[in-house]
Amino acid sequence: MDEQARIMQALGGVSLAGHSIQGGMALPPPHGHDGIDDGRKQDIGDILHQIMTITDQSLDEAQAKKHGLNCHRMKPALFSVLCEIKEKTGLSIRGAQEEDPPDPQLMRLDNMLLAEGVSGPEKGGGSAAAAAAAAASGGASDNSIEHSDYRAKLTQIRQIYHTELEKYEQACNEFTTHVMNLLREQSRTRPISPKEIERMVGIIHRKFSSIQMQLKQSTCEAVMILRSRFLDARRKRRNFSKQATEILNEYFYSHLSNPYPSEEAKEELAKKCSITVSQVSNWFGNKRIRYKKNIGKFQEEANLYAAKTAVTAAHAVAAAVQNSQTNSPTTPNSGFQMKDEEFQLDSAESKNTLLTNMFTGSSGSFNLPNSGDMFLSMQSLNGDSYQGAQVGANVQSQVDTLRHVISQTAGYSEALGGNTMYSPHGLDANGGWHDTTTPSAVISPTEGPGSVHSDTSN
DNA sequence: GCATATGATTGGCT
């Protein structure tokens, strides 16, 4: 039997109390020895012989023999020696793999499951992920149904995961106990040290944890699939509310010469529209590119928003002009040559600020990449020097507003509603909004060369 | 059902 072979292997070439033991037989010393009592040697020989022949006997006989051996006075000594030998050979083989560093992949899986709300604290599982997805997909409450559905599915996954995990743990414990009992039992007849049992437990645990890892992996996959199915922003695309689109469009067309809202402006818009800042960025990115590709198509829209803002501005302007007349000794519009080009309006708030600045000559330096003669007029008006510094959209919008205010007060309001109201003067030959130096030209809302739009071709 | 509109994503560029 291999039990026999194992013992023999363990004992092969090892001298025990001065004896060389080979082939399962207690052999006499190869040559004369130092005269230790022959009785003990005989004992050891007997024991080994009995061990080796135990399998040749009948079960009852073997049991009796086994019992006899267990009770033998030399048994503990022999046992400990055999254990020691086994320990030594075992260590040399497995010593290297004893260390158990934390598996990075397992850590990744654990982190992910924790982040997804599958593992970790009970209840509210996935709420963080769902909330994040909600923010990404528009944040509106209209997809709460999908979210509750998502949460339900996630809870399901979570439950399955925990039940399976529990099952595995239970199986692992049961198996470990079983093996331990078996080994303990066998250790009465085989050289099995407690250390070895411990090691075996470690092996079992490693095996089970690799199974657990598979479980975690498939759970992660399931969560990923669930996420992509329920919360993929693309799938869940919802158009922004009409109001939000209006706010964004108003900003866009009132900053047509530089439709690049600053971070603050984006935040403000995001707040107003109940969307995220990145959604605002997306919107402006899309808008710029689509506007640029087909200006003609957007002309109507542009006019619409111009009229809209003009109406609201009219009141503010009237009030502001009235206000300014009391403040400024001279009316500065005499130095302006109005061009039949677009004008922009900002909020009433900034209009007032602008008017105040303008008429009191307290404005800072402007960078007007495309304002042409208008800018020069202003420069001469307030005496400030042009520094060419990059300024944010706010300053630009103030200037834009100023233009409008002036056009209003100078009686150019009849330009409103005309097709030439807006022009893409902010665009350069390369299609960029920046660094435009050419004065704006009146462009009729016809389909230009840029009207080809691959975007809609799908 | 199809065409178009629109929000989001991706890859490359500066």
Add this chain to the structure above:
DNA sequence: AGCCAATCATATGC
């Protein structure tokens, strides 16, 4: 990091 351009995937209007 922010932008552009192309593209995707869904929404919407007819």
